[in-house]
Amino acid sequence: MRRVRILTVCGSGTVSSSMIANKLKDTLGEKGYKVETTEVNPGGVKSALSTGSYDFIAYTSPIHGEFDIPAINAVGFLTGFGEEEFIDEVLNLLEESE
Amino acid sequence: MLSVLDEKLIKLNLNCKTKEEVISILGKLMKQEGYVKDSYVDAVLKREQIHPTGIPSKGIAVAIPHTDSEHVNQSAIAIGVLNNPVEFKQMGAPEISLYPQLIMMLAIDDPKKQVDLLKSLMDIFQNEELLIKIKNAKEKHEILNLLNFL
Numbered sequence: 370m371r372r373v374r375i376l377t378v379c380g381s382g383t384v385s386s387s388m389i390a391n392k393l394k395d396t397l398g399e400k401g402y403k404v405e406t407t408e409v410n411p412g413g414v415k416s417a418l419s420t421g422s423y424d425f426i427a428y429t430s431p432i433h434g435e436f437d438i439p440a441i442n443a444v445g446f447l448t449g450f451g452e453e454e455f456i457d458e459v460l461n462l463l464e465e466s467e
Numbered sequence: 468m469l470s471v472l473d474e475k476l477i478k479l480n481l482n483c484k485t486k487e488e489v490i491s492i493l494g495k496l497m498k499q500e501g502y503v504k505d506s507y508v509d510a511v512l513k514r515e516q517i518h519p520t521g522i523p524s525k526g527i528a529v530a531i532p533h534t535d536s537e538h539v540n541q542s543a544i545a546i547g548v549l550n551n552p553v554e555f556k557q558m559g560a561p562e563i564s565l566y567p568q569l570i571m572m573l574a575i576d577d578p579k580k581q582v583d584l585l586k587s588l589m590d591i592f593q594n595e596e597l598l599i600k601i602k603n604a605k606e607k608h609e610i611l612n613l614l615n616f617l
Contacts, residue, residue, distance in 0.1 A: 380518025381535045385558065387578035388585045408578070429559045430518045444559035448522045449593030 370403045373463060376417055377443070378428035382410035385429045389443045393427065396456060402463070425462055471584060472617055475500055476545040477607040486553050487512060490532050493545040493572040502543040503574050510534040511572070519556030521565035526595035527602060528565040530555040531588075533573035542581055544617070545572040546610060548602055569602045587617055 375393055379386035390406035397404045409417050411432045417423075418436065426436065427443040441458055445451025476496050483489040494508035511534045520531045552566035573588075575581055591597060597613060604610045 380514060380520075381533070383536055383578045384531075384533050384573060384575055384585070387582070388589050391582055391586050392589060431559060431561070442559055444522075444557070447558070447589060447592070448524050449589075450523050452593075 370401060371463075371467070373397060373402045373404050374421070374423045375404060375406045376414065376421075376423045376426045377406050377408050378411055378414055378426060378430060378432055379408070380410060380430040382408055382413060385447055386410075389427055389429065389447055392446060393459075397459070397463075400460065424466065425459070427459075470617065471542050471544050472611055472614055473500060473502075473543060474607050474611060476502075476543060477610055478545075478547045479604065479607065481547050481549045482551070483547075483549055483553055486515065486530070486532075486555050489547050489549065489553060489570050490515065490572065493532075493547050493570065497543060497545050497572070497574055500543075502539070502541050504538050504540060507534065507538040507574070510538045515555075519558055519561050521555030521557045521563075521567060522592055523557060523563075523565055524592045524595065524598060527569065527598045528552075528555075528567035529592060529598060530565070530567045530570050531573055531592075532570065533575065536576055536578070539574040539576045541574070542576045542584065543574045545574075546570070546601070547572070548604065569598060584617065 377386040377390045386408035394404045426440040429444050446455040497503045511532045514534045522529045547570040549568045552568045557563040
């Protein structure tokens with residue numbers, strides 16, 4: 370089982386980042402991935418990236434700056450409005466990095 | 468799990484012109500009932516400016532104003548149904564305006580303990596039929612019945 374580490378970002382680092390983290394665990398879990406997540410607010414992204422390694426960032430609040438890993442807008446995943454596009458993007462990314 | 472729903476936190480037929488108005492009304496209810504601290508309403512208003520919570524759910528827009536757990540005593544959800552929609556900005560895309568009539572204001576005391584609740588909320592945002600039923604409810608107990616799985 371492949372491990373995936375995801376940094377989830379929302380305005381408070383609590384509510385929607387946790388929703389997304391939970392749903393990523395379920396969705397990717399069904400595809401055979403073991404998902405670990407860390408939830409932060411936009412201000413916490415830099416320090417999280419400097420202290421841990423992640424496969425990608427999933428955000429519902431805009432984040433600014435240059436990152437070495439992909440950052441994907443997860444609002445569609447949260448609302449169901451664009452959910453499949455989000456999942457496709459994540460799966461493509463994970464397949465490419467294998 | 469203690470229910471997060473409370474009939475006292477439901478308001479139907481609200482006449483509000485702005486998101487600030489509806490957030491203040493629902494926030495005051497939560498404060499009166501002891502679910503949140505004095506600082507909650509201001510914290511939600513401030514956060515909404517920076518990190519908007521409008522959600523373009525299927526068929527009907529919803530807004531889920533909330534803030535950090537430090538302003539919360541006990542998890543709860545206040546529900547406001549507006550007679551006319553008010554403008555909220557879209558979560559993750561502040562340049563986009565949405566006009567929700569259904570406002571679900573969240574007080575979450577510890578997201579790690581509320582995994583099931585947060586999952587259920589996501590399911591609600593994706594359930595157009597349920598959202599429309601809540602929006603069209605004539606009585607508070609209809610909403611309690613519709614959401615009795617929370």
